[in-house]
Amino acid sequence: MASWGTIDSMQEPFFTSKQASDISGCTLRQLQYWREKEIVVPTVGSQGTGRSVYYSPSEVVELGIMEYCLGAGLNMEIADAALKALKEKSPDSIQTVSQSWLLSWDGQKRVLDLVDFDETQAVEWLQAGRVMILLRFEKVGFLRSVKDAVASYLGETATNLREVFEATAQTPCLLFIDECDALAKSREDIQEIGEIKRVVNTFLQLLDEYEANNGLLVAATNLTRFLDEAVWRRFDDTIEVPKPTQAEIEGILKQTLSSVETGKIDWQSSVSMMIDSSAAQVVRVAQDAAKRAILDREELVVQKHLEQSIQEILTTHVRSF
Incomplete structure (x- = not known):
């Protein structure tokens, strides 16, 4: 997810999910859903949970804009399209004191029109029977609240x-x-x-x-x-915890999946695809595989569930860095 720049003299501190939620007005469930759908992805810990996830100020702004759009009556698809259009149109356009846009959605063609507010354009669209909404963001006021939140x-x-x-x-x-x-x-x-x-x-x-x-x-x-x-210098000892070995990866997978029924799984093949993964990633893969089996209405976790989870989680982790 592209950054929208930094706040003057603030230089990109990070916010936990709870802090980002408080500032933007979004719920924690919304943050998680938008992260999973890659609508607003946190800079740190995009695959993590809880306190391992951190948002930059620019991402908090994105969250606030999503909340604004949804509150204005847009559905999720159009709100996401509006956010992307704003960022593609001009990353610096929201750096001004205030900025207004006209947003019009053609439901049949599934095309989004986003233009700088112009009274003549608005009248033409109305006369043509097009549905539109005025988007207006007070950039400075919102960023000031972010900055105050940091200090607080x-x-x-x-x-x-x-x-x-x-x-x-x-x-x-x-x-x-x-x-x-x-x-x-x-x-x-x-x-x-x-x-x-x-x-x-x-x-x-x-x-x-x-x-x-x-x-x-x-x-x-x-x-x-x-x-x-x-x-x-203030600690007596430093202990490095290495990433799990292949035998340990297999053990973590089996332990995590011990609460569900498993079918035919090629453990050696699965482990080979997870070499150099952290223990947390291995646990996440196993948990995700179990969820996939449930959503597929299958009684057993099988090889395809593990492979799909490995592909999605590990590939996404690499891409996020």
């Missing part, structure tokens, strides 16, 4: 992070921080904004203050290249 969410992140560490001081425990790259991205990255760097500084300070008698602190990430160099 990041401010909450720093505060909540400190509260977590204070709680561990009172109750020793195993503190596991998953996807820690969200808290410890490199401060040398010129694409990041000040608020994010302040979160990183807070995290580093809390690590410095962490006492051994507070318990064990473990952090995990798949994006080690994005971590701030100072983070590495």
Whole structure:
């Protein structure tokens, strides 16, 4: 999905699905459906779920426009076509203070007309009996709300992070921080904004203050290249979790499919197509294969279900990067 640019002085921070939903007004179910249909695809974790999915500001704008179009009475097909037409027409056209378009849909020819608002054109279309809708987006106002949301969410992140560490001081425990790259991205990255760097500084300070008698602190990430160099010095050990071997891939597939009935499956062939995949990808393939069998009204998960899932999930994963 093409980007629509960045917000001045903001430089593409990322939003979780929940944050993107709150800002754009879309539901989480809509976000998931549009991701699966490749209408609005998040920059990070397009094949992931929950907190592993992150949207850029430009993608949040796309979500907001989809919500606007649907709220204006357009169906999904026309709303998707309108979004694509807007992006193809002029990626920079929504950078102005406000922009208006006339949208007309020819149901018989299944052709979408999208033109800059012109009163004469509107009258001609009305006289010709064409159905149309006025699309108007207040670009600056919407982006300002995105920028304010960034500062708000990041401010909450720093505060909540400190509260977590204070709680561990009172109750020793195993503190596991998953996807820690969200808290410890490199401060040398010129694409990041000040608020994010302040979160990183807070995290580093809390690590410095962490006492051994507070318990064990473990952090995990798949994006080690994005971590701030100072983070590495604050941990005693680094443990790399390699991708599963062929034997482990087969084991993960069988374990994930153990709750359903399976038919004839060439495990060796399936595994060979998944070499160098992560454990999460293997699990997703197995789960998707089971869903395909159910949707096909078949009692057994068979080879074709696995192959279709491997083709779709792994190919899409490669394309998204």
